[in-house]
Each structure stands twice: as C-alpha cells, then as structure tokens.
Amino acid sequence: MLCPSAEDLVRYVSGEAGADDAARVEVHLVGCPTCAETVAALRETWAALDAWQLDASGVDLTERVLMAVEAEEAAPRRHRWRWPALTRLAASVAIAAGLGIGAGRLVSQSAAPDRETAMADGVRDEIVHTLTSAYAATDSATGLALRFEPASRKEGR
Amino acid sequence: MPDSEPNNPHVPNDASLMARLRDGDHAALGELVRRHQRRVLDIAVRTLRDHTLAEDIAQEAFLRVWRSAADYVPSARFTTWLYRIVVNLCLDARRKRRALLAETPDQPDPQQYTAEAAMHHADRAAVIRTALDGLPERQRVAVLLHKYSGLSMREIAGTTGWTESAVESLLVRAYATLRQKLEGLDS
Ligand SMILES: [Zn+2]
Numbered sequence: 001m002l003c004p005s006a007e008d009l010v011r012y013v014s015g016e017a018g019a020d021d022a023a024r025v026e027v028h029l030v031g032c033p034t035c036a037e038t039v040a041a042l043r044e045t046w047a048a049l050d051a052w053q054l055d056a057s058g059v060d061l062t063e064r065v066l067m068a069v070e071a072e073e074a075a076p077r078r079h080r081w082r083w084p085a086l087t088r089l090a091a092s093v094a095i096a097a098g099l100g101i102g103a104g105r106l107v108s109q110s111a112a113p114d115r116e117t118a119m120a121d122g123v124r125d126e127i128v129h130t131l132t133s134a135y136a137a138t139d140s141a142t143g144l145a146l147r148f149e150p151a152s153r154k155e156g157r
Numbered sequence: 158m159p160d161s162e163p164n165n166p167h168v169p170n171d172a173s174l175m176a177r178l179r180d181g182d183h184a185a186l187g188e189l190v191r192r193h194q195r196r197v198l199d200i201a202v203r204t205l206r207d208h209t210l211a212e213d214i215a216q217e218a219f220l221r222v223w224r225s226a227a228d229y230v231p232s233a234r235f236t237t238w239l240y241r242i243v244v245n246l247c248l249d250a251r252r253k254r255r256a257l258l259a260e261t262p263d264q265p266d267p268q269q270y271t272a273e274a275a276m277h278h279a280d281r282a283a284v285i286r287t288a289l290d291g292l293p294e295r296q297r298v299a300v301l302l303h304k305y306s307g308l309s310m311r312e313i314a315g316t317t318g319w320t321e322s323a324v325e326s327l328l329v330r331a332y333a334t335l336r337q338k339l340e341g342l343d344s
Pocket of ligand 1: 034035
C-alpha cells in the first residue's frame with residue numbers, strides 16, 4: 001500500500017485533513033508501522049508545543065489605535081505618523097546598550113516569560129521608528145507596504 | 158483557534174466593516190480591532206517575543222488597515238491580508254532588531270538568553286521557544302501560523318505569499334526538527 005506523503009500526515013495530525021483523507025490515513029495506519037510511528041511522533045510534538053501559552057487577553061488596543069488615527073488625521077500630511085510609543089524615543093540606543101546587560105541579568109534570573117529578548121526601550125523604539133518612517137516613505141507611492149520578498153529571498157529555502 | 162469573524166447575518170462581516178471604514182467610519186475600525194486584536198497580538202508576541210514591541214507592531218498593523226481602506230479590494234479574506242501585514246511588520250522588526258543589536262556589542266544576542274533561560278529553568282515553554290528560535294526564519298513563521306494561529310497550509314500560503322508546496326515542505330522539516338529538539342519533553 002502506498003504511504004501517505006509526509007505533509008498529508010502533518011495535515012492529518014493538525015486536523016486540517018478532510019474527513020475522507022483522514023479516514024484513508026487511519027486505514028493505512030493500521031497496516032503500516034512506519035507511518036503509525038511518524039504519526040505518533042508528530043502527535044507528541046504537536047502536543048508538546050501546547051506548553052507555550054500566551055495570555056494577551058487583558059490587552060485592548062482599540063483606544064490606542066483610534067487615538068493614533070485621530071492624531072494622524074489632525075496632522076499635516078507631511079508630518080503624519082507620530083504615535084504614543086515614539087514619545088519614548090528619548091531613550092537612545094547608546095543608553096540601551098548600557099541597560100542591555102542589566103536587563104539580561106534580570107531575565108536570566110527570573111526567566112520572565114516571553115521577555116527573554118531583553119531589549120531596552122531605546123532599541124525597541126528605534127525599530128518602531130524605522131518601520132513607521134519606512135511606511136511614510138512608501139505610503140504615497142504604493143499605498144501599501146505588503147511585500148514579503150526580503151524574508152524569503154534572503155534566506156532561500 | 159476559531160475564526161473571529163461572526164457568522165451571524167445581523168453582525169457586519171469584515172468586508173462590510175472595511176467598506177464603512179473607507180467611508181470614514183472610525184467605529185468600523187474599532188470593531189475590526191476588537192475582533193482581530195487577540196490573534197494579531199498572538200502572532201506578534203510569538204514572533205517578536207516582546208510584548209511592548211508586539212503591541213506597537215499590532216497598532217501599526219491596524220493603522221495600515223485604516224490607511225489602506227480606500228484601496229482595499231476584498232479579493233482575499235480580510236484576515237489573510239491582515240495577517241500578511243502583521244507577519245511582514247514582525248519580520249521587518251526582527252531584522253531591524255538584529256541589525257541594531259549587532260551595532261551595539263554590549264547587547265547580547267537574544268537567542269543566548271533563551272538558551273540560557275531554558276537551561277537554568279528547565280521550563281517547558283522556554284525549551285519550546287528555544288527550539289522554535291533555532292528554526293530557519295521561514296520554518297519558524299510557518300509553524301507559528303500553523304500551530305499557534307491555527308491557519309491551514311493553504312491559508313499560510315495566502316498570508317506569506319509562498320507556494321502551498323513550499324509551506325508543506327517547510328512544515329514537514331520544521332516538525333521533524335522540533336521532534337528531535339523536544340524529545341523527552343513531557344507534554
Ligand atoms: Zn505507511
């Protein structure tokens with residue numbers, strides 16, 4: 001009997017296989033220890049990944065977004081964009097470099113979930129600044145900055 | 158994770174909210190934010206691993222939705238388009254962060270922290286984050302969208318612009334690597 005493809009087994013475990021495909025896989029698994037083992041391992045991995053849970057339920061961005069929209073509408077077209085996070089830009093990258101060590105130590109002691117990145121505000125703000133500025137630069141030309149090429153091209157397969 | 162767009166015919170769908178937004182109705186944007194922010198934040202936090210930055214990125218994503226409303230053509234699902242904006246912003250932010258951290262030598266590589274945290278704390282979530290961090294970027298993005306955002310392979314292809322067969326092989330390889338890295342980790 002021909003074995004299902006590796007991606008079909010992933011589809012089966014993730015639950016995105018259709019009912020017919022899932023039934024076919026199940027029949028196959030009964031007679032194929034190799035695929036049965038692959039599926040068991042996939043299931044284990046799939047379940048293990050559940051241990052990384054996030055809790056973002058307390059966050060509501062609605063006010064922030066609407067305020068930013070109003071601010072942008074009120075601003076002259078040229079100077080559009082500013083937003084609340086940028087008020088923190090006062091912290092420079094130089095200061096960030098100094099803070100980085102302390103923040104890192106703090107992290108390795110407490111292992112604060114999802115904050116291991118240990119990034120000082122200056123660095124964070126610089127990132128945000130770049131992204132919003134880049135958008136402002138391409139805004140009128142294309143309307144959208146939706147290209148996905150940089151990630152895929154750089155890394156290849 | 159179920160889709161957050163309602164099926165109830167009395168509740169406006171995403172496309173009609175976008176139409177209202179195009180006509181200047183800010184309340185429609187508020188509704189889109191309320192409806193989709195949890196999943197947008199989930200993608201951003203998991204990709205960037207920094208809540209503050211993730212919130213800034215999520216805000217920027219919704220601002221772009223608003224700015225683009227006039228040009229929006231409902232050819233694809235709204236969420237596919239929205240997630241594409243979010244993923245794109247997150248990857249740009251990661252690249253920018255790498256570049257900035259490289260410029261300031263006192264800032265250690267974030268990856269070292271995750272490895273260190275994992276070793277010191279034997280924390281299952283930290284082990285998972287470390288394993289995911291070790292994946293090549295496209296594999297990691299594919300897994301985050303597949304496993305945690307609940308997107309199908311086809312939806313991931315629509316979101317990223319990669320072919321469906323590319324997404325398939327990224328996921329097969331990613332799960333095989335994760336299997337090795339997570340072996341023995343009780344779930
Ligand atoms: Zn088989």
